Amino acid sequence: MDKTSTYTLNNGYNVPVVGFGTIIPDGEQTVSAVKDAIKSGYRLIDTAEIYGNEVSVGQGIREAMVENNLKREDILVSTKAWHSHRGYEKTTVAFNESLQKLGLDYVDIYLIHWPANAKWHDDWRELNADTWRALEDLYKVGKIKAIGVSNFLAHHLKALIEDSEIKPMINQIEYHPGFAQTEAAEYAQSQNIQVEAWSPFGGPGSNVLKDATVNEIAKKYGKQPSQVILHWLIQKNIIPLTKSTSINHMRDNLDDFDFELTGSEMNAIDKSPYSGGFQFDPDTAKS
Ligand SMILES: NC(=O)c1ccc[n+]([C@@H]2O[C@H](COP(=O)([O-])OP(=O)(O)OC[C@H]3O[C@@H](n4cnc5c(N)ncnc54)[C@H](OP(=O)(O)O)[C@@H]3O)[C@@H](O)[C@H]2O)c1
Structure with a gap:
């Protein structure tokens, strides 16, 4: 496996084994x-309507395509419907707005950003299914190449699978040392749904890169702690979505494929102490 490797989703679409996240201020920085x-x-x-930077992400992609002689199909673009746009009609409108802002005529991946939950919605199940129908219809007409969800716990995903025609292809969840969402990830994988990890380094200002186990293993292999974390995810067949504004970090995060963690090292990182996570719990977040 190397940085050009891909996974094949349950609909046959190929996605890279690592991705780039864009929670970055809008404008020139993005x-x-x-x-x-x-x-x-x-x-x-990876972007989302809530990041407020789809126009800049689209501009960056178009300029990069010209400068690097790439075709549209060489790059996968992923965006997400925010919870204020749940339901069939609103999601359809939100999708078309994202498409327009990105300046594209299709997106590769479109996700429901958060599940409606039982704490705030008596009809959470119907609401998620109704939102999902919009994704299914946009997928059927070719506006989206692969559809999925984000922040769905196992019971949200199970309900959606039962209530819908097309099974999600992706679940994007928070996943990093000290916050391994094993149950959600293993349930998705048991359903042949690709897992993506958001905040693989715990997000801005986190101590995840200082995790003692990760640093001990990094020293042993002569690697960066970040590279050990990426390997831990890749060896679980989870796609890490790393964000960086530093070109050196970007390169480091794609340059970690020439070593392998042992089973006991994988288990040791699984047991890292809680490092933050679930600032918003999908079961209780007001949305
Ligand atoms: N679906 C969701 O609800 C959801 C929620 C949150 C995030 N996401 C997605 O996941 C992406 C990643 O998560 P995130 O933005 O929270 O951050 P992250 O990838 O966990 O990164 C956290 C910080 O680590 C630093 N970093 C990156 N590479 C490094 C390296 N090799 N060595 C040392 N430091 C490094 C970055 O700072 P520098 O810029 O200084 O390198 C960054 O600010 C997001 O951008 C977004 O696309 C999705």
Whole structure:
């Protein structure tokens, strides 16, 4: 496996084994980070309407395509419907707005950003299914190549699978040392749904990269702690979505494929002490 490797989703669509996240302030910072990321070798770019930077992400992608002689189909673009746009009609409108902002005529991956939950919605199940129908219809007409969800716990995903025609292809969840969502990830994988990890380094200001076990293993292999974390995820067949505005970090995060963690090292990282996570619990978050 190397940085050009892909996984095949349950609909046959191929997605890169690593992706680039774009929670970056809108404007020139996002444009240049996306261009640097594509130049460094990233081929999966993750954004969301709530990040407020789809216009800049689209601009960065278009400029990078010209500068690196790439075709549209060489780059996968992923975006998400926010919870204020749940339901069939609102989601359809939100999708078309995202498409327009990105300046594209299709997106590769479109996700429901958060599940409606039972704490705030008596009809949470119907609401998620109704939102999902919009994704299914947009998928059927070719506006989206692969549809999925984000922040769905196992019971949200199980309900959606039971209530819908097309099974999700992706679940994007928070996953990092000290916050391994094993149950959600293993349930998705048991259903042949690809898992993506958001905040693989715990997000900005986190101590995840200082985790003692990760650092001990990094020392042994002469690698960066970040590279050990990425390997831990890749060896679980989880796609890490790393964000960086530093070109050196971007390159480091794509350059970690020439070593392998042992089973006991994988288990040791699984047991890292809680490092933060679930600032918003999908079961209780007001949304
Ligand atoms: N679906 C959801 O609800 C959801 C929620 C949150 C995030 N996401 C997605 O997941 C992506 C990643 O998560 P995130 O933005 O929270 O951050 P992250 O990938 O966990 O990164 C956290 C910080 O680590 C630093 N970093 C990156 N590579 C490094 C390296 N090799 N060595 C040392 N430091 C490094 C970055 O700072 P520098 O810029 O200084 O490198 C970054 O600010 C997001 O951008 C977004 O696309 C999705």
